[in-house]
Amino acid sequence: MLEIRFHGRGGQGTVLAAKILADAVLLAGKAECMAIPEFGVERRGAPVTAYARISSGKILLRSRIYEPDAVVLMDPTVAAGADIVKGLKPGGALVLNTEAPLETLEARYPGFKLYAVPARRIAIDNKLGPVSAPMVNTAMVGAVCAIFSLADPASVEKAIRDNVPSRHDANALAARQAAAAVLWRQPCPS
Amino acid sequence: MKKVLMGNHAAAMGAMLAKVDVVSAYPITPQTQVVEFLAEQKAKGAFAGQYLKVESEHSAMAELLGAATAGARCFTATSSQGLAYMHELLHWVAGARLPVVMVDVNRALAAPWNLWTDQSDSLSQRDTGWMQFYCSTNQEVLDTVIMAYRIAEEVHLPAMVVLDGFTLSHTYEPVDIPDAERVDAFLPRYAPSQILDTKTPLSFGALAQPKEYFRLRRRMAADMKRAEDVIMTVGRDFGESFGRRYGLFDAYRCDDADAILVTSGAVGCTAKAAVDALREKGYAAGNLRLRVFRPFPADALAAFVRPGIPLAVIDRDYSPGGTGIWFEEIKAALYSREVRPPVYGFIAGLGGGDITSELLQEAWLKTLSGRAAEAEASWVEDAR
Known part of the structure; x- marks a missing residue:
């Protein structure tokens, strides 16, 4: 079973990202996925957490995820106010929406497998959301599905088209571009 | 579909x-x-x-x-x-x-x-x-x-x-x-x-x-x-x-169990994972998930329980001045029966607190060892 925790902000589509992920996994037909939004009061701009469990068998656990295999950071500014790697398994995966060089990230998050996704730039290039608050969710889902081989590109694209309210082509393109733009590196020995 | x-x-x-x-x-x-x-x-x-x-x-x-x-x-x-x-x-x-x-x-x-x-x-x-x-x-x-x-x-x-x-x-x-x-x-x-x-x-x-x-x-x-x-x-x-059959309750790995968790709602699903985890550690755990509260399936429950196999009742509820509501109902249902297993109560997850597999395993182990109080429910919490 793969357990993922997402960090984002209200209004950025973090919960929808988890839902798209669950749809893509179902469409791909190889595993089950449970997407769990954090049980909070919805406020635009406030930190939002969501979880996903993906398993080839039946998913029985319905609790929150305390020790995820992977953490996905949708909004880099959330990291300033929250310990985003809390509970992340040693050597676990950290998927960041960032254009910062891997060396900088490595110094900040030693001991984790790092994935950098320029989702913000991709969202802006595709005119997804306002420049001040680009909608990065479809780019991040595309990257996450590719990184963990959760769903094939066709399933990801269909899941995006089924869920996003508008700009279907641009969102599908953002997911493909993000999947291709992932930079990564193994954890450095500590 | x-x-x-x-x-x-x-x-x-x-x-x-x-x-x-x-x-x-x-x-x-x-x-x-x-x-x-x-x-x-x-x-x-x-x-x-x-x-x-x-x-x-x-x-x-x-x-x-x-x-x-x-x-x-x-x-x-x-x-x-x-x-x-x-x-x-x-x-x-x-x-x-x-x-x-x-x-x-x-x-x-x-x-x-x-x-x-x-x-x-x-x-x-x-x-x-x-x-x-x-x-x-x-x-x-x-x-x-x-x-x-x-x-x-x-x-x-x-x-x-x-x-x-x-x-x-x-x-x-x-x-x-x-x-x-x-x-x-x-x-x-x-x-x-x-x-x-x-x-x-x-x-x-x-x-x-x-x-x-x-x-x-x-x-x-x-x-x-x-x-x-x-x-x-x-x-x-x-x-x-x-192709999906339902009854008054859903019994999971109870046949040879030494103690049985009694749950309801979504906790009944997590409890199956807790039972699997306990089984992997060598314990004979089971879970009885009750689907129906009214009518309370007292006869079916009495026919299901076995002498000396204790029940660990999980309540995500509390009746002030009383105790866990499922706990009270279950005890009342079994009181007049010939087979009356020990019944332990656990109050957990009030106001949305997480009821984790670990917490359920703890309740089951306390029940197996007889360390839980019998008359009153224990209040238990996952500290995370």
């Missing part, structure tokens, strides 16, 4: 498939998407029934009291304070023997304000005459709404289908949506024998003298008892039609 659905949409889908005639509802977190979905379907022309917007939950149930008396298949959904506000009408609908089906999305009662799951809202409606079904997956939510109409219309009693706030209501997972024609075959149109109709005038809810009242209540008691068999029959029929 499998689709990823949140629990609230699974509930609404169940109502759509049951082809309800009237929906009357007022929104409240975490239930809102149930009635929002139905309102959207109505606006799109996909829902043929009436959708009544009202100013309160009290009015929502009052509208259904009237509509059901006129022979309509009725649906609503609520949570917490909304359910509490309906309380008076719940008695009315049950006393009038109307088979209304309502979804309650569990949420703790104020004060203080809290949005998260807690069974105190539904359990505190215990004595209103409504049947209560507790679901552990979004699939079970959809299926139970459909079954609830068959059961309610057969025994002439209303039914509440209960799901955990957020843990089910807002969680997305794959749900198999049954084919509409097969649901029609499973659940025929509601055709009550006596309805409010100006062409053949009848009086409804008139004054009953003590003798009549007593007899009517006694009939209700007999039908509540009969409902246990009807629930089993309908659950078996559902299994034959759709």
Whole structure:
């Protein structure tokens, strides 16, 4: 079973990202996925957490995820106010929406497998959301599905088209571009 | 057809498939998407029934009291304070023997304000005459709404289908949506024998003298008892039609268990993972997930338990001045029986606190070793 925790902000589509992920996994037909939004009061701009469990068998656990295999950071500014790697398994995966060089990230998050996704730039290039608050969710889902081989590109694209309210082509393109733009590196020995 | 659905949409889908005639509802977190979905379907022309917007939950149930008396298949959904506000009408609908089906999305009662799951809202409606079904997956939510109409219309009693706030209501997972024609075959149109109709005038809810009242209540008691068999029959029929069978409870790895967790709702699902984890450590653990709270399946439970095999009852609820509500019910059900296993109670996860596999394993181990108090429930919490 793969357990993922997402960090984002209200209004950025973090919960929808988890839902798209669950749809893509179902469409791909190889595993089950449970997407769990954090049980909070919805406020635009406030930190939002969501979880996903993906398993080839039946998913029985319905609790929150305390020790995820992977953490996905949708909004880099959330990291300033929250310990985003809390509970992340040693050597676990950290998927960041960032254009910062891997060396900088490595110094900040030693001991984790790092994935950098320029989702913000991709969202802006595709005119997804306002420049001040680009909608990065479809780019991040595309990257996450590719990184963990959760769903094939066709399933990801269909899941995006089924869920996003508008700009279907641009969102599908953002997911493909993000999947291709992932930079990564193994954890450095500590 | 499998689709990823949140629990609230699974509930609404169940109502759509049951082809309800009237929906009357007022929104409240975490239930809102149930009635929002139905309102959207109505606006799109996909829902043929009436959708009544009202100013309160009290009015929502009052509208259904009237509509059901006129022979309509009725649906609503609520949570917490909304359910509490309906309380008076719940008695009315049950006393009038109307088979209304309502979804309650569990949420703790104020004060203080809290949005998260807690069974105190539904359990505190215990004595209103409504049947209560507790679901552990979004699939079970959809299926139970459909079954609830068959059961309610057969025994002439209303039914509440209960799901955990957020843990089910807002969680997305794959749900198999049954084919509409097969649901029609499973659940025929509601055709009550006596309805409010100006062409053949009848009086409804008139004054009953003590003798009549007593007899009517006694009939209700007999039908509540009969409902246990009807629930089993309908659950078996559902299994034959759709491949998913349901009963009064769902026993998991209990046959050779040395102690048994007793759970309800979504916790009943996590408890299976806890049982698997304990089994891997070499312990013979089992889980008994109760699906039905009213009618309380006392005879079935008494036939199920074994001498000397203790029960660890998990309550996500609390009756102030008493203890865990399931815990009390289970003890009362077993007191007069020959086989009376030790029963331990655990109060956990009030106001949406997480009930984790680790916490359930701890409760099971305390029960196995006899370290839990027997008369009073222990309050337990996952410290994370």
